[in-house]
Amino acid sequence: MLSRIWVWGASIATCAIMAFSSVAMADGKVVITGWGGTWNDAYRDGIWKPFAAESKVEVVEDQYNGELAKIRSQIESGTITWDMVSVEGAELLIGCQEGLYEKIDFAAIGGREQFMPYAVDDCGVSSDIWATGLAYDADVIKDPPKSWADFWDVKKYPGKRGMRSTAKETLEEALMADGVPIDKVYETLRSPGGVDRAFKKLDELKPYIVWWESGAQFLELLSSGEVVMTPAFTGETITTAQQNKRNLKIAWDAGFLLGVDHWVILKGAPNKDNAVKFLAYYAKPEVAAEFSKRMPYGTPHPKSYDLLSTEVKAAMPSAPDKKQWALEFDYPFWVENLDDLTAKFQAWAAK
Amino acid sequence: MFWTVALLSAPLLFLATAFFYPLATFLYRSVDNAEISGSLEATGKAIATWDRMSGIPGEEVFRALVYDLSEAHENGRQALLARYLNYRVNGFRTLIMAAADAAPDLIARGTSYQSNLIELDPRWAERRYWLAIAREIGPVTSFYFMTAADLQIKDDGSIGRKSDEDALYVAIFGRTLLISITVTLLCLVIAYPIAFLVASSPPKTANRMMLFVVLPFWSSLLIRSTAWVILLQEKGPLNDLLLTFGLVNEPVSIAYTRSAVFIAMVDILLPFMTLPIYSNMKGIPTHYMKAAISLGATPFQAFRRVYFPLSLPGVAAGCLLVFVLALGYYITPDLVGGRSDQMISWFVAQYTNKVVNWGLAAALGTTLFILTLLIYLVFAWQVGVSRIRLE
Numbered sequence: 229m230l231s232r233i234w235v236w237g238a239s240i241a242t243c244a245i246m247a248f249s250s251v252a253m254a255d256g257k258v259v260i261t262g263w264g265g266t267w268n269d270a271y272r273d274g275i276w277k278p279f280a281a282e283s284k285v286e287v288v289e290d291q292y293n294g295e296l297a298k299i300r301s302q303i304e305s306g307t308i309t310w311d312m313v314s315v316e317g318a319e320l321l322i323g324c325q326e327g328l329y330e331k332i333d334f335a336a337i338g339g340r341e342q343f344m345p346y347a348v349d350d351c352g353v354s355s356d357i358w359a360t361g362l363a364y365d366a367d368v369i370k371d372p373p374k375s376w377a378d379f380w381d382v383k384k385y386p387g388k389r390g391m392r393s394t395a396k397e398t399l400e401e402a403l404m405a406d407g408v409p410i411d412k413v414y415e416t417l418r419s420p421g422g423v424d425r426a427f428k429k430l431d432e433l434k435p436y437i438v439w440w441e442s443g444a445q446f447l448e449l450l451s452s453g454e455v456v457m458t459p460a461f462t463g464e465t466i467t468t469a470q471q472n473k474r475n476l477k478i479a480w481d482a483g484f485l486l487g488v489d490h491w492v493i494l495k496g497a498p499n500k501d502n503a504v505k506f507l508a509y510y511a512k513p514e515v516a517a518e519f520s521k522r523m524p525y526g527t528p529h530p531k532s533y534d535l536l537s538t539e540v541k542a543a544m545p546s547a548p549d550k551k552q553w554a555l556e557f558d559y560p561f562w563v564e565n566l567d568d569l570t571a572k573f574q575a576w577a578a579k
Numbered sequence: 580m581f582w583t584v585a586l587l588s589a590p591l592l593f594l595a596t597a598f599f600y601p602l603a604t605f606l607y608r609s610v611d612n613a614e615i616s617g618s619l620e621a622t623g624k625a626i627a628t629w630d631r632m633s634g635i636p637g638e639e640v641f642r643a644l645v646y647d648l649s650e651a652h653e654n655g656r657q658a659l660l661a662r663y664l665n666y667r668v669n670g671f672r673t674l675i676m677a678a679a680d681a682a683p684d685l686i687a688r689g690t691s692y693q694s695n696l697i698e699l700d701p702r703w704a705e706r707r708y709w710l711a712i713a714r715e716i717g718p719v720t721s722f723y724f725m726t727a728a729d730l731q732i733k734d735d736g737s738i739g740r741k742s743d744e745d746a747l748y749v750a751i752f753g754r755t756l757l758i759s760i761t762v763t764l765l766c767l768v769i770a771y772p773i774a775f776l777v778a779s780s781p782p783k784t785a786n787r788m789m790l791f792v793v794l795p796f797w798s799s800l801l802i803r804s805t806a807w808v809i810l811l812q813e814k815g816p817l818n819d820l821l822l823t824f825g826l827v828n829e830p831v832s833i834a835y836t837r838s839a840v841f842i843a844m845v846d847i848l849l850p851f852m853t854l855p856i857y858s859n860m861k862g863i864p865t866h867y868m869k870a871a872i873s874l875g876a877t878p879f880q881a882f883r884r885v886y887f888p889l890s891l892p893g894v895a896a897g898c899l900l901v902f903v904l905a906l907g908y909y910i911t912p913d914l915v916g917g918r919s920d921q922m923i924s925w926f927v928a929q930y931t932n933k934v935v936n937w938g939l940a941a942a943l944g945t946t947l948f949i950l951t952l953l954i955y956l957v958f959a960w961q962v963g964v965s966r967i968r969l970e
Contacts, residue, residue, distance in 0.1 A: 295932055295933050297931070297932050297933055297935040298932075300935050322658075325658045325661075325676055326658035326659065326662070327655045388813075388832070393918065438917065439917070439918050452812060453813065454812050454813055454814065454834065564669075564670065564672060564673050565669065567662075567665050567666060567669065567672075567934070567936075568665075570934060571745075572745070574747070574926075574929070575745060575747040576744075577918040577919070578747060578750075578918055578919060578921060579750070
């Protein structure tokens with residue numbers, strides 16, 4: 229009998245709490261999905277919390293590994309649980325063509341001209357300008373690697389290598405290791421025999437590769453010493469190194485891949501208005517800079533760069549002094565070839 | 580009366596809606612071609628008149644395609660069409676997207692759809708794109724099953740094996756079988772003595788030992804797999820131990836190799852082998868062995884000729900259980916193995932979650948399903964279903 233009273237009491241209390249909380253958050257919520265880990269930490273502390281405090285809109289966060297599938301299945305099934313997602317450049321173009329995203333209403337967020345041209349699109353505003361660079365533990369490797377050819381050199385640097393388990397990134401790195409100059413990488417990939425050349429180079433390193441998929445995985449591999457080097461998301465690496473007092477370094481001069489992630493609003497998002505509200509809040513240089521301060525990645529705002537300390541500027545992949553080593557992802561190439569090269573890459577890797 | 584029938588059939592209804600219906604739709608996915616045939620109805624009718632032997636289709640086929648694309652563009656279905664055609668021939672995506680964008684304009688311009696479309700993109704004059712459309716226009720397609728079997732339709736219409744570079748899944752199915760068989764045998768070798776020991780111990784000791792057998796069931800599969808990665812990695816406890824005792828000079832790499840897959844899978848699947856064998860052995864009267872020995876058999880002979888044959892139903896049940904479970908393993912090889920140690924389920928997951936090629940995922944899944952069913956039937960026919968005892 230007593231236990232039954234308990235159950236009733238608990239249910240009534242739960243209902244009361246739910247009713248109360250929905251009153252407290254009268255301005256609703258917005259569900260924002262980022263890349264997880266330190267990336268979400270930086271956005272949460274730097275931007276989401278202040279936004280929630282100012283606008284009274286509750287920010288509900290989620291994370292994923294960039295699978296377009298998770299967005300497609302929401303749109304196709306009509307049960308949309310995410311309002312805003314940060315997507316990579318190729319996924320931005322494909323999803324925009326397929327009508328997965330709302331077009332951005334630039335008038336509502338202060339105009340398109342305020343942003344750097346390559347950081348905005350009809351369907352998106354850049355959430356971060358990021359990079360994949362050659363990372364190593366400087367406490368283990370005393371003679372820093374200077375090129376991707378060094379990454380391939382298992383005599384000079386014995387031990388295993390981490391690599392991201394995607395065709396995109398891996399093929400570019402293989403060509404750089406094979407001596408292709410940074411500005412000729414996509415030209416080579418587009419030319420006949422270019423893709424085969426990349427796979428042939430990958431054959432050499434194959435027995436030494438440990439494949440990873442998420443940011444958390446490569447940090448674990450590198451920190452535990454399971455691999456001596458890995459291509460790594462530079463911002464996550466630098467932030468983790470600072471937090472855990474590890475001597476993880478990026479060999480910028482080896483050449484790195486520069487990418488742009490975009491905030492997109494899903495088509496038919498239940499809290500679309502709040503998502504637009506968030507973009508309007510985010511589209512201020514001083515707000516966007518709060519992310520860069522916590523995670524050394526670029527923002528779509530040219531002015532926010534000036535608000536950063538010299539230390540943060542030095543860690544940014546989009547800093548002017550690193551331009552000579554930067555290889556920008558050729559997203560149109562990947563939109564065209566992603567399916568085919570992914571299949572080829574999988575067949576190659578699985579053998 | 581009515582209520583009795585209704586209540587008794589409720590579980591069946593539940594099974595039908597929650598199991599058979601999703602299974603059937605999943606199976607259908609592997610041949611479904613609605614994304615292409617649904618968007619190209621007029622083209623499908625027009626292209627039937629093309630003889631395919633030489634040249635490219637005539638003006639009316641081009642016209643039908645432009646109208647189809649214009650309609651797809653209006654409904655927002657052109658991207659889906661482009662994606663599915665791109666699986667057939669790489670390059671179709673941009674070809675279709677550009678043509679769909681230009682379709683209303685092409686219709687406004689009118690005559691010579693053929694030259695206008697080729698002017699837009701010269702690839703429209705290539706036969707291979709048209710052959711692919713002509714081949715893949717029907718409501719069902721064999722494309723996904725062919726891919727799962729490493730086959731392809733060549734431009735002359737014949738079916739051939741893919742080149743060694745592109746072929747993949749036959750080898751992966753072979754690997755899936757090999758890993759499952761190895762794991763089953765390893766489990767059997769380890770589980771049989773354990774089960775024998777527990778079954779022949781006094782009840783109090785046996786209960787305590789059983790606790791250790793079922794203990795692994797209480798922790799999650801994910802945690803146990805991850806734990807193996809930590810134990811087996813180069814800077815992990817196992818290597819520390821080996822180095823300290825001087826058994827090896829440099830760390831051995833076990834994590835992310837085939838050995839790690841065997842170790843972790845055997846660890847996780849072992850109870851499924853031990854329990855059926857144990858419960859079978861419990862049912863073997865102990866005086867059978869004693870009788871055999873009293874009639875002059877050595878203990879080994881008594882075991883081999885009396886006890887072992889009686890324990891076979893348990894062994895058969897355990898092997899079948901472990902083997903079938905191992906066939907579908909995904910998360911453990913994913914965590915502890917390398918890319919060349921993945922089994923077929925890994926590819927099903929990849930095509931479901933990452934690439935969104937559900938047709939291929941369904942075809943691979945269906946093939947695995949049929950394979951499992953066949954193995955079960957052969958096994959049941961050889962061993963006899965009545966002899967497999969799970970209780």
